[in-house]
Amino acid sequence: MISARCGDEGIRIVKRQPQALLYRPLPASGMTYVTANIRRTGRTELFNEVGEYMPADGDQPLVNARQQLTQLIKQIKENGKQDNLLPTLQTVLTQLESLTKHDQLTGALNRRTLLSMLESELARSYRTGHTFSFAVISVDHLEKILEQHGQAVARQVLQMVAKEALDMLRTLDSFGRVAANEFAIVMPTTWLDQSLKAIARLKKRVAGCDWNTVAPGLQVTFSTGLTTNAIKDTADIMLARATSALQTAKAKGSDSIAEAELPLPEYNPEDDE
Numbered sequence: 001m002i003s004a005r006c007g008d009e010g011i012r013i014v015k016r017q018p019q020a021l022l023y024r025p026l027p028a029s030g031m032t033y034v035t036a037n038i039r040r041t042g043r044t045e046l047f048n049e050v051g052e053y054m055p056a057d058g059d060q061p062l063v064n065a066r067q068q069l070t071q072l073i074k075q076i077k078e079n080g081k082q083d084n085l086l087p088t089l090q091t092v093l094t095q096l097e098s099l100t101k102h103d104q105l106t107g108a109l110n111r112r113t114l115l116s117m118l119e120s121e122l123a124r125s126y127r128t129g130h131t132f133s134f135a136v137i138s139v140d141h142l143e144k145i146l147e148q149h150g151q152a153v154a155r156q157v158l159q160m161v162a163k164e165a166l167d168m169l170r171t172l173d174s175f176g177r178v179a180a181n182e183f184a185i186v187m188p189t190t191w192l193d194q195s196l197k198a199i200a201r202l203k204k205r206v207a208g209c210d211w212n213t214v215a216p217g218l219q220v221t222f223s224t225g226l227t228t229n230a231i232k233d234t235a236d237i238m239l240a241r242a243t244s245a246l247q248t249a250k251a252k253g254s255d256s257i258a259e260a261e262l263p264l265p266e267y268n269p270e271d272d273e
Contacts, residue, residue, distance in 0.1 A: 103177040106162035114176025118235040133187040133195035136242040140254040221255035230262040
């Protein structure tokens with residue numbers, strides 16, 4: 001067996017150990033610790049955060065798009081300009097653009113795009129003075145779900161939670177997957193009390209899913225770390241603060257929420273002179 005870390009930039013082998021498939025989130029680093037099999041052929045089997053095999057050359061949708069582009073380029077070189085190829089080329093380019101912005105497992109924004117949206121909202125808030133909320137949520141006990149029900153069920157849990165969030169959230173909200181078992185939500189012009197109501201609605205939707213059709217006896221909840229923007233915040237600072245609140249929520253038990261709101265700076269009338 002091998003131990004590996006996987007994240008937004010891929011998987012890195014860190015050491016060998018003779019243990020079964022493990023799933024351990026490392027919230028401080030945003031990475032995920034997994035153990036993967038080595039086939040007798042000598043090829044290393046690398047798995048993503050819920051045990052799904054990851055081919056060495058990347059995600060399959062990206063491989064397919066690359067193959068299509070290669071074929072189109074070959075046809076153009078061999079036959080010269082062909083206007084009939086343009087629609088196909090445009091379709092492939094659209095697919096590639098989506099691949100660069102979205103998580104392939106859940107359809108949510110990927111970590112890089114979500115943090116970019118967070119930075120944009122920070123800049124907008126600085127200009128307008130509007131407060132906004134930022135949440136990080138994590139499915140409770142996903143490791144146990146993986147061990148008890150297998151990879152397909154763990155993947156489907158993540159997909160269904162993401163779908164409920166994408167269906168419920170406002171069009172101006174941004175929802176993305178920022179770690180193996182962590183999603184983040186940017187909620188513009190939203191105070192903390194309003195974001196708590198939004199999280200409560202999402203919890204109700206997730207609880208209302210028919211999880212028995214996924215696996216008999218399965219129940220799914222998620223914990224939440226919630227914060228609002230503060231002076232001198234960056235996307236990384238807000239993510240770290242919300243993630244810390246998430247760990248506080250998990251320590252309280254499943255289906256919990258913890259808030260991390262910085263105090264407002266003291267007002268000094270001399271600053272206006």
